[in-house]
Amino acid sequence: MIVLGHQNPDCDSLCSAIALAGLFNKLGKDATPALQGEPNPEALFLLEQSGLPQPEIRTSVAGEEIFIVDYSDWNQGTADMKKAKIRGIVDHHKLGDITTSEPLECWIWPVGCSATIVYNMYKFHNQTPDTAVAKMMMGAIISDTVNFKGPTTTDIDKVAAKELAAIAGVSDLEAFATAQFDAKSDIKHIPAAELILRDQKVFEMAGEQLAIGQLELTSLETALSKKDEMLVEMGQLQANKGYHSTIVLLTDVNKLDTTALIISKDAEKVAKALNSTVIDHAFELPGVVSRKKQIIPFLQTAFEA
Ligand code: MG
Numbered sequence: 001m002i003v004l005g006h007q008n009p010d011c012d013s014l015c016s017a018i019a020l021a022g023l024f025n026k027l028g029k030d031a032t033p034a035l036q037g038e039p040n041p042e043a044l045f046l047l048e049q050s051g052l053p054q055p056e057i058r059t060s061v062a063g064e065e066i067f068i069v070d071y072s073d074w075n076q077g078t079a080d081m082k083k084a085k086i087r088g089i090v091d092h093h094k095l096g097d098i099t100t101s102e103p104l105e106c107w108i109w110p111v112g113c114s115a116t117i118v119y120n121m122y123k124f125h126n127q128t129p130d131t132a133v134a135k136m137m138m139g140a141i142i143s144d145t146v147n148f149k150g151p152t153t154t155d156i157d158k159v160a161a162k163e164l165a166a167i168a169g170v171s172d173l174e175a176f177a178t179a180q181f182d183a184k185s186d187i188k189h190i191p192a193a194e195l196i197l198r199d200q201k202v203f204e205m206a207g208e209q210l211a212i213g214q215l216e217l218t219s220l221e222t223a224l225s226k227k228d229e230m231l232v233e234m235g236q237l238q239a240n241k242g243y244h245s246t247i248v249l250l251t252d253v254n255k256l257d258t259t260a261l262i263i264s265k266d267a268e269k270v271a272k273a274l275n276s277t278v279i280d281h282a283f284e285l286p287g288v289v290s291r292k293k294q295i296i297p298f299l300q301t302a303f304e305a
């Protein structure tokens with residue numbers, strides 16, 4: 001079985017794929033983690049910290065048995081995923097559109113991170129993750145919950161991260177989180193074309209497609225200095241793909257605020273849905289850090305009204 005994370009892999013889809021494949025292995029089942037693209041710098045940091053090898057990249061899974069982690073939408077899978085046998089889903093997003101022709105195992109919880117759910121699957125099966133795997137899972141929870149400051153954070157995430165830190169032998173969680181966020185904020189030498197795709201997901205709303213990426217940074221300074229370059233790349237992507245909107249969220253993980261960059265057929269509609277106003281292809285979202293909880297529901301309401 002292949003345990004497959006989503007497109008534009010983030011820490012959670014990498015770590016949860018590794019951790020879930022590890023659990024299946026402990027239970028005597030054959031399972032391999034896979035990614036749909038190169039890991040981002042934060043995910044590479046976690047691989048380096050835990051000493052684990054990078055999982056293989058799979059962009060085709062036709063005919064395979066798969067378990068998917070950190071999504072439940074067809075458009076976040078491989079193009080041929082409908083030809084795979086989906087045996088299960090672990091996710092913490094709104095329910096997507098995947099359906100199957102056979103029964104499947106679903107672990108969908110409204111918590112801050114898929115790795116939190118996978119850790120509870122270990123407990124369900126009376127298993128303990130290996131030290132390196134525990135470190136990856138802990139890092140994923142730190143990432144997805146914005147070090148427990150994001151609005152999706154639950155007590156279940158906090159308990160899981162604490163227990164995983166103990167298994168991983170990490171005594172200073174705060175120092176680990178700082179190093180991790182520094183790794184993902186190091187964007188100076190990353191081309192704008194790559195930055196706008198980081199963590200990007202395409203959402204369907206009333207027949208329109210909105211592509212929304214997110215950069216989580218310890219300061220927005222470097223990103224804002226690349227604003228014009230990013231807008232050019234976003235404009236090209238928008239023209240090529242025919243999206244309604246191409247958005248890049250620049251989220252300050254210290255101030256817990258977001259500045260959104262936008263190229264859109266109707267930027268005002270998008271900004272208004274989020275109680276903001278567009279100035280020069282950008283709008284401010286004070287107090288917003290979570291795309292799934294503080295952005296998508298409001299856009300969906302505005303578009304599907
Ligand atoms: Mg994810």
Ligand code: MG
Pocket residue numbers: 012013070092112113114144
């Ligand atoms: Mg996640």
Ligand code: MG
Pocket residue numbers: 010143144199
């Ligand atoms: Mg995220």
